Amino acid sequence: MGQIVYDVHYQTSLGFLISYYFYLTGLSAGSFMISTLSYGFGLEKFKPASKMGVVTAVLLLMLAPQFLLMQVAWPVKSLWHNFVYLNPLSAISYGAFLLVLYPLNSIIYGIFMFKENKKWTKFFGLIGIPLALAVHGYTGWILALGVARDYWNTGLMPIVFLFSAMVSGISMMILMIMIRDRFFTKEKKINREIIDGLAKILGWLLVVDLFLVFCDYSILLYSGQEGQEVAHFMLYGKMAFGFVVLENLIGKVIPLAIVMIPKLRNSYFLLVLAAIMNMVGILAMRIVTVYGGQALPLM
Amino acid sequence: MSNSHETAHTKNKHLPRWGMVIDLNKCIGCHTCEITCKEQNDVPLGIWRSWVKEIEKGQYPNVVRSFRPTLCNHCDDPVCVKVCPVHASFRREDGIVMVDPHLCVGCRYCMSACPYEVRYLHPQKGILDKCDFCHFRVDKGLKPACVEACPTSARVFGDLHDADSEVSQLVARKPVQTLKADMGTEPHVYYIGLDQATMEIKREVELVWDK
Numbered sequence: 001m002g003q004i005v006y007d008v009h010y011q012t013s014l015g016f017l018i019s020y021y022f023y024l025t026g027l028s029a030g031s032f033m034i035s036t037l038s039y040g041f042g043l044e045k046f047k048p049a050s051k052m053g054v055v056t057a058v059l060l061l062m063l064a065p066q067f068l069l070m071q072v073a074w075p076v077k078s079l080w081h082n083f084v085y086l087n088p089l090s091a092i093s094y095g096a097f098l099l100v101l102y103p104l105n106s107i108i109y110g111i112f113m114f115k116e117n118k119k120w121t122k123f124f125g126l127i128g129i130p131l132a133l134a135v136h137g138y139t140g141w142i143l144a145l146g147v148a149r150d151y152w153n154t155g156l157m158p159i160v161f162l163f164s165a166m167v168s169g170i171s172m173m174i175l176m177i178m179i180r181d182r183f184f185t186k187e188k189k190i191n192r193e194i195i196d197g198l199a200k201i202l203g204w205l206l207v208v209d210l211f212l213v214f215c216d217y218s219i220l221l222y223s224g225q226e227g228q229e230v231a232h233f234m235l236y237g238k239m240a241f242g243f244v245v246l247e248n249l250i251g252k253v254i255p256l257a258i259v260m261i262p263k264l265r266n267s268y269f270l271l272v273l274a275a276i277m278n279m280v281g282i283l284a285m286r287i288v289t290v291y292g293g294q295a296l297p298l299m
Numbered sequence: 300m301s302n303s304h305e306t307a308h309t310k311n312k313h314l315p316r317w318g319m320v321i322d323l324n325k326c327i328g329c330h331t332c333e334i335t336c337k338e339q340n341d342v343p344l345g346i347w348r349s350w351v352k353e354i355e356k357g358q359y360p361n362v363v364r365s366f367r368p369t370l371c372n373h374c375d376d377p378v379c380v381k382v383c384p385v386h387a388s389f390r391r392e393d394g395i396v397m398v399d400p401h402l403c404v405g406c407r408y409c410m411s412a413c414p415y416e417v418r419y420l421h422p423q424k425g426i427l428d429k430c431d432f433c434h435f436r437v438d439k440g441l442k443p444a445c446v447e448a449c450p451t452s453a454r455v456f457g458d459l460h461d462a463d464s465e466v467s468q469l470v471a472r473k474p475v476q477t478l479k480a481d482m483g484t485e486p487h488v489y490y491i492g493l494d495q496a497t498m499e500i501k502r503e504v505e506l507v508w509d510k
Binding site: 015072082087145233 | 330347355367369386406412419426478482496497504507509
């Protein structure tokens with residue numbers, strides 16, 4: 001109604017570093033899930049992906065918190081303040097513990113896996129699943145409990161984060177397995193069965209992910225003033241390229257078509273393309289959610 | 300105000316509950332409060348603890364300006380205190396919400412959770428900072444700098460637990476409103492005659508990649 005004559009500039013609180021952190025923990029949680037399919041749930045055909053999955057999960061989760069430390073203004077102080085002065089009401093407090101427990105458990109799980117000790121591998125694998133869910137789910141809670149932003153403050157946020165994590169993790173595993181089989185094995189031949197299996201899982205997870213986005217937006221468009229504004233900002237405004245094109249079209253819809261149509265799935269080239277597109281799309285999703293979710297000034 | 304803190308406090312008569320009333324019928328939009336605050340608290344360039352948002356309505360020659368002086372609302376149930384992972388954001392017994400510079404690690408979670416966007420990261424200190432009602436002045440019996448400097452006495456500061464204080468009288472007698480009361484934060488900065496247009500969200504926004 002009125003024309004703004006004077007207002008001060010507001011700092012962006014959570015930026016790209018947090019997006020990358022969320023992205024990497026998501027990839028880590030996703031690859032950990034894949035590694036537990038054979039040892040934890042007895043799906044033998046996914047066994048060739050297990051060792052690779054756990055190594056990737058540990059490496060990524062060592063890398064991910066570095067981005068957090070870069071974001072925090074006092075990184076060394078934060079390392080011990082988070083444990084000594086913890087606030088049980090804050091989602092970040094729980095994250096500090098999860099970021100220690102989950103890599104530790106993954107390392108122990110990996111050691112038993114490389115020693116071919118099935119009993120203990122299964123034990124630590126099954127402990128690891130709730131930890132992996134928590135370590136990525138809590139990042140959704142961080143945003144959802146930032147109550148000022150309507151875009152974040154939804155009960156769907158942790159679930160959206162979990163599904164996007166699994167989706168991007170599986171895409172990464174598909175790419176890595178293909179590269180390994182093609183270039184670093186004696187036979188130089190890609191294991192068709194495991195790639196097909198992962199692609200099918202990816203397809204169904206993408207269906208759920210798209211459904212969650214639909215739920216989120218259909219409700220956001222009917223919510224209060226700020227919710228409507230931010231939904232328009234994402235769908236038609238400056239974020240439209242990031243949200244509609246990168247995240248959903250390139251990141252989810254096209255890969256979904258490729259992995260769900262058997263003819264297209266048979267082409268390794270298209271599968272690689274789908275996996276790369278999906279990984280790019282999920283990275284865009286992290287940036288859209290973290291940066292775009294708070295881009296609109298509130299008052 | 301049926302907070303458990305509140306009832307405990309009302310029993311103890313000597314414990315104040317600081318609050319502010321801003322009468323916009325008196326506000327002339329001179330930005331003195333903004334400047335005084337920067338000077339008093341040594342707020343670096345580019346950030347503000349307290350500022351005046353200015354809106355223009357209508358078309359020339361029929362134009363009207365409305366103002367919204369903004370500062371920390373010193374909520375009874377502050378989101379920033381709830382989400383702070385290291386207890387650096389805290390609420391004093393007298394209602395002033397502050398940041399402990401020794402505890403804060405600068406994670407900026409409180410900044411993204413505050414519905415009023417009054418927090419900023421201090422560029423030199425690397426900690427979160429915000430309006431603290433000039434607590435060092437209040438503790439010595441003085442008024443906050445912005446209240447002291449306001450030329451039209453639009454800002455009134457005082458003890459809301461004392462029924463005879465000017466703020467209590469204004470809150471009791473005038474039609475007052477708080478910002479975003481629907482957030483459930485129970486703010487303690489009251490406005491008289493606040494224009495709806497000054498509270499609308501901005502649609503035009505500059506993103507990182509626009510620059």
